[in-house]
Amino acid sequence: MGVVVPVEKGPSEAEASLNDLVALVADGMARVNTTILSRTGSEVAMIPEVANHLISSGGKRLRPILTLACADLCGYAGGEGAVKLAASVEFMHTATLLHDDVVDESDMRRGRIAARIKWGNEASVLVGDFLLGQAFRMMVEVGSLKALDILSAAATVIAEGEVMQLTAAKNTETTEEDYLAVIRGKTAELFAAACEVGPVLAERPQDEQDACRAYGMNLGIAFQLIDDALDYGGTSDALGKNVGDDFREGKITLPIVLAFRHGSEAERAFWRRTLQDGEIREGDLEEARAILHRRGVLAETVERARQYGALAREALAPFAPGRTKDALLEAIDFCIARAH
Amino acid sequence: MGVVVPVEKGPSEAEASLNDLVALVADGMARVNTTILSRTGSEVAMIPEVANHLISSGGKRLRPILTLACADLCGYAGGEGAVKLAASVEFMHTATLLHDDVVDESDMRRGRIAARIKWGNEASVLVGDFLLGQAFRMMVEVGSLKALDILSAAATVIAEGEVMQLTAAKNTETTEEDYLAVIRGKTAELFAAACEVGPVLAERPQDEQDACRAYGMNLGIAFQLIDDALDYGGTSDALGKNVGDDFREGKITLPIVLAFRHGSEAERAFWRRTLQDGEIREGDLEEARAILHRRGVLAETVERARQYGALAREALAPFAPGRTKDALLEAIDFCIARAH
Numbered sequence: 001m002g003v004v005v006p007v008e009k010g011p012s013e014a015e016a017s018l019n020d021l022v023a024l025v026a027d028g029m030a031r032v033n034t035t036i037l038s039r040t041g042s043e044v045a046m047i048p049e050v051a052n053h054l055i056s057s058g059g060k061r062l063r064p065i066l067t068l069a070c071a072d073l074c075g076y077a078g079g080e081g082a083v084k085l086a087a088s089v090e091f092m093h094t095a096t097l098l099h100d101d102v103v104d105e106s107d108m109r110r111g112r113i114a115a116r117i118k119w120g121n122e123a124s125v126l127v128g129d130f131l132l133g134q135a136f137r138m139m140v141e142v143g144s145l146k147a148l149d150i151l152s153a154a155a156t157v158i159a160e161g162e163v164m165q166l167t168a169a170k171n172t173e174t175t176e177e178d179y180l181a182v183i184r185g186k187t188a189e190l191f192a193a194a195c196e197v198g199p200v201l202a203e204r205p206q207d208e209q210d211a212c213r214a215y216g217m218n219l220g221i222a223f224q225l226i227d228d229a230l231d232y233g234g235t236s237d238a239l240g241k242n243v244g245d246d247f248r249e250g251k252i253t254l255p256i257v258l259a260f261r262h263g264s265e266a267e268r269a270f271w272r273r274t275l276q277d278g279e280i281r282e283g284d285l286e287e288a289r290a291i292l293h294r295r296g297v298l299a300e301t302v303e304r305a306r307q308y309g310a311l312a313r314e315a316l317a318p319f320a321p322g323r324t325k326d327a328l329l330e331a332i333d334f335c336i337a338r339a340h
Numbered sequence: 341m342g343v344v345v346p347v348e349k350g351p352s353e354a355e356a357s358l359n360d361l362v363a364l365v366a367d368g369m370a371r372v373n374t375t376i377l378s379r380t381g382s383e384v385a386m387i388p389e390v391a392n393h394l395i396s397s398g399g400k401r402l403r404p405i406l407t408l409a410c411a412d413l414c415g416y417a418g419g420e421g422a423v424k425l426a427a428s429v430e431f432m433h434t435a436t437l438l439h440d441d442v443v444d445e446s447d448m449r450r451g452r453i454a455a456r457i458k459w460g461n462e463a464s465v466l467v468g469d470f471l472l473g474q475a476f477r478m479m480v481e482v483g484s485l486k487a488l489d490i491l492s493a494a495a496t497v498i499a500e501g502e503v504m505q506l507t508a509a510k511n512t513e514t515t516e517e518d519y520l521a522v523i524r525g526k527t528a529e530l531f532a533a534a535c536e537v538g539p540v541l542a543e544r545p546q547d548e549q550d551a552c553r554a555y556g557m558n559l560g561i562a563f564q565l566i567d568d569a570l571d572y573g574g575t576s577d578a579l580g581k582n583v584g585d586d587f588r589e590g591k592i593t594l595p596i597v598l599a600f601r602h603g604s605e606a607e608r609a610f611w612r613r614t615l616q617d618g619e620i621r622e623g624d625l626e627e628a629r630a631i632l633h634r635r636g637v638l639a640e641t642v643e644r645a646r647q648y649g650a651l652a653r654e655a656l657a658p659f660a661p662g663r664t665k666d667a668l669l670e671a672i673d674f675c676i677a678r679a680h
Contacts, residue, residue: 044503103462122443126502133495136476140488148480155473162466163384
């Protein structure tokens with residue numbers, strides 16, 4: 001099945017790509033990639049094996065790119081600090097993915113078999129811990145207590161978001177507010193922290209830190225909302241994991257929150273049976289997708305993502321126009337355009 | 341079954357207790373306990389629930405006690421720094437236990453049902469991550485980059501030790517050297533770091549930092565060796581987990597390394613079947629204990645622990661005599677006396 005989220009592209013989304021942003025930080029990212037490779041090294045052979053299985057599977061590395069770009073936006077001179085913090089951010093992300101696979105009992109990640117299937121839950125947990133430790137070591141080397149404060153706080157907020165998600169899982173009564181608290185923690189907080197440390201390194205005033213943080217936070221929310229829509233409306237290729245994983249795991253995401261709210265009694269009974277009681281039968285995923293389309297909630301989810309995208313755009317208003325700012329703005333459109 | 345590790349007490353072990361050490365740092369530990377309680381707090385109710393299940397189960401809190409005592413030994417004035425680092429160390433330990441339970445698929449921990457049985461693997465992983473994040477936040481508040489460096493490096497070394505243990509698991513050809521590398525990482529490194537940050541806070545010279553680190557490292561090795569002996573020779577009460585857990589998990593510990601080395605061909609076949617192939621039958625644990633006693637390897641393991649205890653004792657030689665030093669020396673004897 002092809003691309004099925006039934007929404008029109010916004011005018012700025014039509015041609016949006018990450019190309020400009022990627023080109024802008026290409027030198028820095030080459031150093032980030034070298035750093036990532038060298039810091040996954042260990043005499044314990046299983047560690048680089050497991051870490052590189054995930055790292056080499058080619059995520060977009062959006063978070064470290066954002067760190068470098070926000071540092072650049074704030075006139076950072078381009079030392080090793082931003083490179084190390086960017087690598088730290090990517091390690092924190094990778095550690096979260098490894099731990100998430102155990103939590104979600106996932107079989108697939110970034111289009112590959114999940115590490116936990118290949119090496120076991122225990123390796124996923126421990127290699128995640130190793131990468132988290134390495135992330136903190138690099139932050140310490142950079143020596144900015146403010147950046148350490150932001151990223152260590154992010155680590156706890158991410159874990160809180162994930163635990164919140166556990167609690168909300170299978171609960172079809174989850175409100176939109178509850179759901180937003182979950183994704184602010186589990187996804188958007190790391191985007192926010194990744195952006196915020198840029199101006200911190202550049203030693204820019206608090207209002208620029210706040211602006212970059214707000215950009216990252218809103219971009220992160222938009223990004224997650226699109227992911228949630230793609231889980232029901234996209235293809236496995238676009239998603240890098242199995243379509244319908246959220247459904248099979250009983251994960252309550254915004255499309256479900258909205259569908260439950262708008263739904264008929266029969267539909268609610270369907271959601272309760274499948275997501276709450278975990279009683280999923282042949283054809284239920286197709287039925288779920290049909291309901292979501294009928295109720296227009298995938299388009300509604302993308303529309304919410306656009307609203308957060310607009311907030312991210314607004315957050316950058318204080319910064320003077322320029323190539324970096326333009327590229328960061330285009331990244332918003334790109335994240336939303338993934339839904340098409 | 342009572343106490344069965346067949347070794348004589350050393351003269352100094354006869355009356356050894358932690359009482360002096362505990363009394364010495366009682367004020368500080370009261371503040372550590374308050375800090376621990378307040379820092380497990382979260383709006384996400386499941387977090388304090390899971391964290392406190394383990395934290396309130398009353399471990400000895402040996403590691404934070406060591407941080408306070410080593411700071412005291414080095415003339416630290418007694419500010420909030422040591423309290424926060426001590427609480428960080430305990431959080432790192434608790435996070436490790438939560439993750440270990442998932443890795444080992446344990447049912448019991450500190451005499452209680454393991455958190456992962458009550459709340460699931462996912463909660464154990466995520467609450468461990470939360471505590472690790474909180475540990476780093478407290479370290480950042482203390483503001484010592486040197487202490488942050490020591491503890492973040494410890495986090496990676498611990499994970500490396502645990503992964504090494506995974507690799508060594510079920511491999512009866514594991515050498516004593518391989519085994520020592522495992523326990524240096526998974527256990528002794530945190531003891532070493534807990535001790536080392538004391539003189540760092542007190543801003544004492546490198547040689548005192550090295551001395552405290554060496555004390556902690558050797559004490560940690562001795563501690564783990566006794567634990568390994570108790571797993572075959574102690575009682576569940578003394579151990580806080582099920583006797584024979586290591587055996588059932590195919591964990592290769594020093595008693596096994598020695599027994600395999602000294603063993604007859606029939607005994608080696610027994611170890612291969614039970615530990616390597618995981619084919620454990622009724623009565624095998626009793627048989628394992630009988631072999632270990634016959635080969636005298638539990639006594640040999642305790643003897644090795646005494647040697648590391650002697651190294652820990654020697655490490656403190658540079659420090660002037662006094663109540664704190666005496667109490668730290670007695671702690672060595674206490675750790676070894678657990679085997680009786």
